[in-house]
Amino acid sequence: MKANWWKYLGLILVLYSIVTGLVNPVPRIDILNESIRNLYFHVPMWFSMIVLLLLAFVFSIVYLAVGKRTYDNLAKELTNTAILLGMLGVLTGMLWAQFTWGFFWTNDPKLNGVAIGMLIYLGYYVLRQAIEDSEKSARVGAVFNIFAFPIFVVLIFILPRINDSLHPGNGGNPGFSSYDLDSRMRAVFYPAVLGWILIGGWIANLRWRMKNLEAEHEDN
């Protein structure tokens, strides 16, 4: 029970963000209109994803250093959950883009960067499936993950800032701060981000424990 507080905190924060995200007033901005509320739901997917990927990166290193299988299981399940969140981020972003930028997919560097990044992580998935020896699969997977994460960060955080991007805060575009992301919006946005990070972590935690049980079962 004691160790579970963060899971419930995640639920409460996201629930709070759903209610206040719909009810609280938001800045009146043309084109965005009410869709500015997507900030509370679409953007936290990415924050959660990147935190899980960072943890996967860390635990890949830990696995290579310590050699315990459970760390590899953790890195793998964190990555799996992060990919799910990334997919949701892409889908919700496409929907939002259609109604504000006019297209489901623009040649925005952030979009293309994320598409490449997702393919890299799908490559991780395929690679792990392809190697039958589980020890080898774990080690190669860990190395792949350690390389993938910095590339992903460059693709979605650095390149879009150098090039022109429609995303706020990129390519000379103003950040959401200038969109009057005032205290009212922050009061919803930050809890939403933290909540989704915790829930993403929880789902990864469930998958990890399941994986550990599976591994135990196979050993017996």
Next chain:
Amino acid sequence: MKTIKALLLAFLVSVVPQVTQAQNTAMADELRSSGKIYVVVAVMTTIFLGIAIYLVVLDRRLRRLEKESKNKKA
């Protein structure tokens, strides 16, 4: 029930005074003033609570399995 009502009231009181400044940008003002927005809130809350309960149940079942496997080892 009383605490829930009090919480709801406190919540409304904190939200309602922040009346948006009048601009010409089209917003769903009527959805809000008619209170129908709360229907959407209720639906989304229900869905999320359902998923939350599902996660909690999954977690408990996993814990039981973990205990069993620990006992087996011991």
